Amino acid sequence: MxxxxxxxxxxxxxxxxxxxxxxxxxxxxxxxxxxxxMDETARQQLASAEEALFVVGVGLDAxxxx
Numbered sequence: 001m002x003x004x005x006x007x008x009x010x011x012x013x014x015x016x017x018x019x020x021x022x023x024x025x026x027x028x029x030x031x032x033x034x035x036x037x038m039d040e041t042a043r044q045q046l047a048s049a050e051e052a053l054f055v056v057g058v059g060l061d062a063x064x065x066x
């Protein structure tokens with residue numbers, strides 16, 4: 001899949017989901033695809049990234065309600 005196709009699919013998703021919910025889904029995808037053998041530092045960084053995506057998503061949904 002190239003970048004153009006990915007953008008097209010994301011645009012289609014925005015017709016059904018809010019921007020915040022898409023970021024929340026992305027956080028879930030990152031967590032589910034993380035390798036099992038991560039060290040504690042990497043695990044904490046991944047958790048921080050997932051939390052940041054959630055918080056930014058909440059902010060986006062507040063600023064850009066449907």
